[in-house]
Amino acid sequence: MAIELTHGTGTPSHAIIWLHGLGASCDDFPPVVPHLGLNPTPAIRFVFPQAPDRPITINGGMRMPGWYDIKGMSIEEKQDRAGVEESYAAVEKLIEEQIAQGIPAENIILAGFSQGGAISYYAALRTQHKLAGVLTMSTYMLFAEQLPEERSEANQNTPFFASHGTRDPVVAVNLGEQAVETLNTLGYSTQWKTYPMEHQVVMEQIQDIGAWINACFAR
Template identity: 55%
Template sequence: MSTALPYVEVNPQHKVEAVVIWLHGLGDSGNGFAPIVPELKLPESLASRFVFPHAPVRPVTINNGMQMRAWYDIKSLDFENRADVQGVEESAALVKKLVEEEMARGIPANRILLAGFSQGGVIAYHLGLRFEHQLAGILALSTYMCQPQMLAEQRHEANQETPVLVAHGLYDEVVPCALGKAAYNQLQKLGYNVLWREYPMQHNVCMEEIQDIGHWIKQRLG
């Protein structure tokens, strides 16, 4: 597997002061979420750079082994075993390199926010909660947690206080809302600074949610 993830970027007009790394869902690409940036209505003064990486292409078992962009394989629809742990760890390592590249460019970790939708959210959780430098925030959209029972022993104290926003559609048939709530409950139980938001939608994003995300990012990076 390649050591560097290709990505789409949306840069501010001014010198970059903060970075949002946003991970797409199964079968999508970095292009999928790039158009959301202007919709967030972030002030130009935040000087935020957005990075939308493309997941590696791999065969996905539940889609008859079809090759597509995926952060990990999905071998079964059983939620306990849905995420291929090795794939999750490999992708988390690739995204970690992107975070470290931004840090090497002079952006401190606490000015870097990790966001992910669906499969991308699984990676955002996995990396963000185990990362050894404090991040600006973790945004988990319409997603779930891989091996929630392992978090207590694997987490890193650096991100114990990091704000986490968990958002989910009430009518999500791909990742049922109960799975998003289970991840939120696990974070609450472990004492994380976590916020829950739910919306009358399916496995997608809606305008009200985008406005809430924009407001939350402003608070985290403002």
């Protein structure tokens, strides 16, 4: 299941695949699109996929939409490799669906918030598809220690934009900083910005994201 919408007119030539956070749904971020301040061209297809319901250990095994299980608060306890790989495969399928509809991978941005951002990092750094950009919000990097051995070279020159709230009580801002440090150490082009907010998005951030998207799609 996914929500799709188009910005601009005509057949979309570009796409943004945008993953929601744990316990949320695919209708979380479509309302953001009109506030991004996107250029009228190119026409962009937004794809907001729905994570499957799964038991989440940290929440007492309650079933909820999630891209992978979380067993505890430490980064090690967030690293459910089987669930992450399942979601990575789902992202690969979404990218390939856009390619089949005439949008080349290099015109696709992969985006995600919180858990969705963690999957965006994981997928973008391992896929063989060269992407237009990678957008992450209020998130962290999974399996960072394995990244030097596991990463693909496809997105070595792809721009990354990571943002985070300085008052985030759910995903501490230092986890976001660590992800960016990992990217910088490996030579990726990364933009990092923080906002005085909690585990959320705010209008200034949305406008910054829109400006970054415009720049990515103008390259």
